Structures are given as C-alpha cells and as structure tokens.
Amino acid sequence: MLETVILIVFAMIGLSLLLNIWRLLVGPSVPDRILALDTMYINSIALIILYGMSMGTALYYEAALLIAMLGFVSTVAVCKYLLRGDIIE
C-alpha cells in the first residue's frame, strides 16, 4: 500500500511543481517569479525525500538539507538585490 501512496504523493508534488513553473513563466512581476522559485525549491526537497523513501535509503537527506539552506540564502539574496540593486553593500 505504501508504494501506491508514495506514487500518488509523487504525482501531487509533480503537479504542484508544474503549477510553480507556470507561475514562473507567466510572472507578471519579478517578486512573483522569486516566489515561484522559492516554492519550487521547497517542493524539490519534498521530491528528494520521497525518492529516498521509495528507494528505501536515507542517503538523500543531506542533499535535501543542502537544498533547504542554499534555497533560503538565494531567495534572500535575490530579494536584497531587488531592494538595493546590490547584494553586499
């Protein structure tokens, strides 16, 4: 049963990633696109964790943690760039 549920949740996360890509392409403004990217990295963490579960290995945990940290830092950096036109003043 668990395999089926994991497949269903894979489909849900994939669908939400597609919705995010739609928002990323349509825009209409730059903050919208940042928001779409921000949601996309969180969804990709979910995807990686699910892949690890379906493979039965906990090895992908480190990759998920790294994506979480780098994604947050990049979101803040891009927002800072929009606010100031410069990342490190």
Add this chain to the structure above:
Amino acid sequence: MRLETRFKWLPAPILSLLLFFVWLLLNNSVSLGHIVLAVILAIVIPLATSPFSTKQPLVIKPVLALRHILLVLYDIITANVQVAILILGPTKKLTPGFIKVPLDLTHSMPITILASTVSLTPGTVSAEVYPCSERFTEGESCEQRFLLIHVLDLKDEQALINTIKQRYETPLKEIFQC
C-alpha cells in the same frame, strides 16, 4: 529586559542549547563521544561569536516560552487548515487588506519573533515595521512602532488586532520582561 547572563562563559543559553541539539540531530546519535563534542561546540561557538553580535534580550521565563511555542505550533496547524479552505474556496469572496498593529514591544528581537509568528499564523503575513525599521540598534529611542500586516480575508480589523496583541504579544512581553 536583561541582556547579560549570570555566567561569563555562557553568553547565550538558548543558542547553546540549540547548537547542542542540532549537532546531535545532524549526527543522529546519542553516543558519549558526540555528546561531549556537542557540549564543547555549544560552549565554544557562542563564546567565539558573541563579540561580533549585539547583545540580545534573554529569555527570562523558559517554562512560559515553552508553553508559548506549543500554543504557536497548535495555531500553525489550525491556521493552515483555515488558509487551505480559503485558498480552495471562491477567490471573489475574499477581502484582502493591509492593517497596522501598534506594538508595545520595543526591542528588535521580540518584534522579530512576533512578526514571524504572525507570518505563520491565521491568514496574515507581516510586511514591515514602522517607523525606523532600519535603525534597529537604537531601538529604545524611537516613538510608537507599528507592524504592517497583509491579511488574506479581513473581516473585523479591531478583533484581529486584539487577537494578535493578546495571544502573541502579551506572552512575549512576559517572556522577555520588557
């Protein structure tokens, strides 16, 4: 509000506790070697970094802080269900709005915590602190501050302000004693 700890070798107790648990969680073990290493890291890292950072107010009532964290976690779950219903429901009926919440807190650290809890709980995202959001080092000297909040579905402005002030701000004032 108290800024200095009782012990010189422990400048930030909460940070030390967090480092201890994060190290144990990262290694996923509770063996003696990792506990010793975690204790060493939890003491050395705050000592090494405290000269760089400005003094933050200390948590004076830890039990109350724990209770507040549990309350906020509960609120996050219920609020998320509400927001999910609002999102799936008809968009035309939603009445978004910006509101200003007057703050009693003065220091930037409790204000940050309040803004984060407001962002995570019922249909609200905190947007800005007025005035002097940039000059956070001289927090005491400025006048009445406001927290600008965007609400997804604004029904009763005054009731929402009262909820935020009573439910989230009053415990913070007691926890930090300011």
Add this chain to the structure above:
Amino acid sequence: MTEWIISILLLIGGTFVLVGSIGLVKMPDFFMRLHGPTKATTLGMAALLTAAMIFFSTTQAGVSVKEILISLFLLLTAPISAYMMIKSAIHHKLDSIEKTQGKDNVEDEA
C-alpha cells in the same frame, strides 16, 4: 499500523503542498499569492518529513530523527523569506487588487 500512519501523513503533506501551489496560481495579486506558499507548503513539508522520520525509524536500524532538522529550518526561514519578498514587492510598488482595504497604510521607506 505504522504503514497507515505514514500513508496518512504523506497524503496530508502532499495535499497541503498542492494547495500551496494552487494558491500560487489562483490568487489575483502578489500579496494574496504569498499566503499559499508561506503557510500551506510549510505545514505540508512538516507532515512529509514526519512521515519520512517514522518510515526510516521503522524500516532501518536505529531511530532516525534528523528529518526534524529540515522541518525546523523551513519553519524558521519561511517567515523571513516571506518578509523579504513582501518588502521587495512593496518597494517595487506592485499593485494589489481593487478591493484591498487599507492601502494607505502602506508606505515605502527602503
């Protein structure tokens, strides 16, 4: 029994993540779009990671609690990134939809 708990948590998590993305697509202006990803997705991720925690604790040797770290990290960073995004949106003077109340409360300082 644990399989049931894991399945239910996974479905809850997937549903919340999906609801967050639906909110991202459906809402008419940026400020309303921000609500979906910051709240629903964070709780969905917490549920998914709890499911993963139970899964790895039962299928593999030893208890696995390190997944808490990711959900804690996401819970701490979600409000901060939301704050940065809404700040840059206000700075860029994005339009909110007509019926938004209290627009005059917004003033740009940065």
